[in-house]
Amino acid sequence: MSLERPPPHRAALEREHAHELLRQMLLIRRFEERTEELYAAGKIRGFLHLYIGEEAIAVGAMQSLAEEDAIVATYREHGHALARGVPAGAVMAEMYGKANGCSRGRGGSMHMFDGSRRFYGGHAIVAGGIPFAVGLALADKMQGRRHVTACFFGEGAMAEGEFHESMNLAALWRLPVLFLCENNLYAISTPLAAQESEPELHLKAHAYRVPSEAVDGMDVYAVETAVARAAAAVRRGDGPYFLELRTYRFRGHSMGDPQRYRAKEEIAEWEKRGPIVQFVDRLRRDGLLDDATLAAIERDVADEVAWSVEEAEGGPWEPVEDLEKDVYTPADG
Amino acid sequence: MSLERPPPHRAALEREHAHELLRQMLLIRRFEERTEELYAAGKIRGFLHLYIGEEAIAVGAMQSLAEEDAIVATYREHGHALARGVPAGAVMAEMYGKANGCSRGRGGSMHMFDGSRRFYGGHAIVAGGIPFAVGLALADKMQGRRHVTACFFGEGAMAEGEFHESMNLAALWRLPVLFLCENNLYAISTPLAAQESEPELHLKAHAYRVPSEAVDGMDVYAVETAVARAAAAVRRGDGPYFLELRTYRFRGHSMGDPQRYRAKEEIAEWEKRGPIVQFVDRLRRDGLLDDATLAAIERDVADEVAWSVEEAEGGPWEPVEDLEKDVYTPADG
Amino acid sequence: MAKLTYREAVRAAMREAMAADPRVFLMGEDVGRHGGAFAVSMGLLEEFGPERIRDTPLMESTFVGAGIGAAVGGMRPIVEVMTINFSLLALDQIVNTAAALRHMSGGQFSVPLVVRMASGGGRGLAAQHSHSLEGWFAHVPGIKVATPATVADAKGLLLAALADPDPVLVFEHATLYPLEGEDADDTPMALGRAAVRRAGEDVTLVAYGASVHKALAAAAALAAEEISAEVLDLRTLRPLDVEAIVSSVARTHRAVVVDEMWRTGSFAGEVAATIMEQAFDELDAPVARVASAEVPMPYAKPLEDAALPSAEQIAAAARALF
Amino acid sequence: MAKLTYREAVRAAMREAMAADPRVFLMGEDVGRHGGAFAVSMGLLEEFGPERIRDTPLMESTFVGAGIGAAVGGMRPIVEVMTINFSLLALDQIVNTAAALRHMSGGQFSVPLVVRMASGGGRGLAAQHSHSLEGWFAHVPGIKVATPATVADAKGLLLAALADPDPVLVFEHATLYPLEGEDADDTPMALGRAAVRRAGEDVTLVAYGASVHKALAAAAALAAEEISAEVLDLRTLRPLDVEAIVSSVARTHRAVVVDEMWRTGSFAGEVAATIMEQAFDELDAPVARVASAEVPMPYAKPLEDAALPSAEQIAAAARALF
Ligand SMILES: Cc1ncc(C[n+]2csc(CCOP(=O)(O)OP(=O)(O)O)c2C)c(N)n1
């Protein structure tokens, strides 16, 4: 991944790289738009937390993380899974609950895992994944591996005690954890001002002597650059790093959210500076994108989404006889 | 209590007040020295966490809190109970497990309560009393009472998530909580540097926009003054306040602690500037204390301790038939 | 009697209590602006204002603990822990403070706290969002546990909980919110009374919460086979109405206990053991249990369906007793 | 075989495992400098250094969660949660991550984590420090639960836990640490095998942890009255050795289950229900339970003694079956 590429400020000039970032953001966008329809059609059930509006974060961050790095995410992790390279078919099949899903259909939309890509889920107890990430980092450190564990969570998670405990432990033990707060200004309906007495979230890292920054999470380059810098510090062994990535979710918290807690105008305002429009405008302005290329990328993405649905539709169900499988590790490993 | 008295800096000149502070600190000291013997004699069982060395905090703080204020403390709360005016006999009887104890012998040394003095325990899950204190303050605020809830806890509790959650909620809702951290530098054996990545604990309050100070917890006047100022701010409705009270415990964590984690010299060093020696020296220097007065206070205190033991020895046991009493509130209230 | 939904019944109880007693207030995640994750408190913010309908940040341990403190401080808090799945984060406060405070203070304090939460599986929410752990709470002396299965109970048991001087946990099964039924009448309900939901003579189906409806469906199926099943709804797990259980089994001589908890360590085990202890000589067959499979809840629908107790399984278990 | 204490046996197992496998390490509050709240890990810091004997700050949820992550990351962590009383703060991590991870990832990850903690009452520690909640953990599929009662098991079951690919919780009863006994032999122990601690013919006393010793005392008392009691030590609650329980009861036709949990919802209820399900026709009397009184543990010694199961109560319960 990114480590062999030129540093981000030069990468920004790279047409190919720009198109890849755009493609990934569009893939997440179109993929999730499709899941909205599939949810309405009853193909996907349970909760479905869309990442639409926040794509620049997962896409920008993954660019700056290496294959050997570990990723821990939340229930809003489809975007992260796709950006990490989990095949769209495996992600979609998981949402269907099929056995060819990335968690064999056992996990569903909130619990996507892909061990082969060090993609460690998919945690739906808010803040519950953070200590887990600290532990992965501890294992890396104890085994002398210079990997980063990148842990994504919403700003709502920062009110939970586990966030505080984990920041402290990671700092005390100088563990290679990159804390990535996706501040989308709401925890379900609760606005930031009702969540945190110190709404400048990046300042909270000071309480643990953890270096921190606030980053425009709507700007994929800004995310990429900040994560590259932070990950480098973490990889050097300087201990944890905290980034507050400022963003906004364009959809409801989960499907069926009437969003009585915010005004349509507020959403519209944010949509204007959405990560994809913004990036497309910029690339056009910089002469890095023309209509034909954009159309080609859209076609490419549409094909991938269509393929993912086929995979999901055609995938098998786990046999009901296997209900109690995968509770314990079988004797042979 | 303090509210009718002149402000602390003038109070400091007041002979009578000085003697009262000294008497209270000595009462805690002699009382607990007696409990050490009684523990060895098998009269007191379970855990026994001595407050010896930290007396200036409870005594100084209680001076600056009003009768209507609420107190929440930990398992190291005998000092707080005595300083709050819970009769020594009721405290000692509780340690014996007798029915005339302040918790009818059900609670023991870790769970002392006295509702008539708004003394709300006696919490032995570290940090577990903090949310409770937040709730008491919420009740006061919602009922329009201008009371303060003073919540004592050790620095070890600050690593627990509940501390963080409670600071945030108290600050968000501007609740009248006075957070009083007794930083005695150890959580059982674990030194501060192994507990907190930011060992300047008072700085952690910034993460919640809560005003804070570090205070010399070995100086009873300093504690009294700081608590008076902080309590006044809280009472005004400015929201919570955080004080880090720096102190040291002279005994093991609980009885039978071999203290392999610290050097005798370190303890001896701290004992030299212990709250009682220090205060006695100062009063002598200032001409506020002579040998006869000190002896009289010691006699007074010795009598009170002796009386408390008599109360405990003579107190009745709860009848075993009443084992399941006080689990639920009886129908008549 | 007016018709309303289970959701509306819970809301009605809260409105009634809040209107009658200024000490009553509601706090929890998204109870205000959002109207609650299950739309239970919809409209209450507008009606009672933000002082009494309090949106909390995510901090289960602290807002439950604050509820305990507020109760001791003279208020009558209703704390909504959005779902039982998150209650694990607050369990220390519930066990070590709410349940213990009265006892460990020698009876000085009561904790008139109500904690409401949605429980159970069946909605495609997988391993972390499908728990049924009511039996754990029912294990703890010092608290009470209500599990309303009907619309009338959703209101009546909540009002009873609010009238109780001690901490009461109310588990609202998440699949029941849309259920329609009759309003409770005005007679105050007592905690600790089971109810016969269908009378029968050959076997007693003991259930609580959503399982009551599965037991009723099983009873209907059994009726077609000339097996007359009585359905007993426990309504509260603590106090447990042992008398009602025993008196039913003493008539039917057979029992199936239904529980959405995992089988091992389920509350159904407690009920079965109690029946054996109190009515051994009445039993013509061992008490059977129908509970959830021993697996973290799978997402896939066929697997989830198979993991949860079903009317078919209940009927089959009953049949096997003859 | 060499004599050692239960405390030394736990320590020996940890030393052995750490010496044999560099992935094994210990973390928890005061396990290093202090040597553990119960002196179990005394000397290990000196022997293995601070990288492998890690004193944590107070943060039960996070250090247990970190143990889960470290296990998935290739280590073999032993997490000491000082006592079961504080494990409530970590229960979410245990139930929702440790137990669920393998399943919800479709079998991609194992979590080879061992969590040790001291449990139980009887030491004058009152309501917040005397819990027995082993049955709660035994309810959860995805984890295993060991409750060593003997010195040999303190070592052998811990070694078995460390060899297991899945999360195992080990409950060491705090009153047992000074117990002397024989070392385990070198045969690896299996999780899920109960042991007959005293053979008998008239009644089976089923117990685990410290209660095993009370059951043995009761059996000795009963022997004087010509009642021959078999004492079955469950050793692990999950997996539960149902076969051993049933085969003993099939011989004795009577059983008393002993448990330090509060009676309602105790694990004893599970065992009693299981016996009924599997051996109903063998029973000459209902299975009896001896458990803790339904009260937060009182401090006063006479009350605490009365609240806990005793050998006398066990013997009386056994006698009452005849
Ligand atoms: C411990 C816990 N409490 C409550 C919930 C219910 N819940 C799910 S998401 C959510 C809001 C989280 O907000 P945030 O962390 O900002 O993430 P976002 O959804 O905005 O990405 C809540 C309250 C939960 N899953 N876990």
Ligand SMILES: Cc1ncc(C[n+]2csc(CCOP(=O)(O)OP(=O)(O)O)c2C)c(N)n1
């Ligand atoms: C949640 C919890 N974890 C662990 C313990 C065991 N324990 C009791 S006191 C203590 C140390 C607390 O240190 P601190 O808060 O600094 O208070 P101090 O004892 O120094 O006054 C520990 C670890 C506990 N009681 N509660």
Ligand SMILES: [Mg+2]
């Ligand atoms: Mg958010």
Ligand SMILES: [Mg+2]
């Ligand atoms: Mg301390």
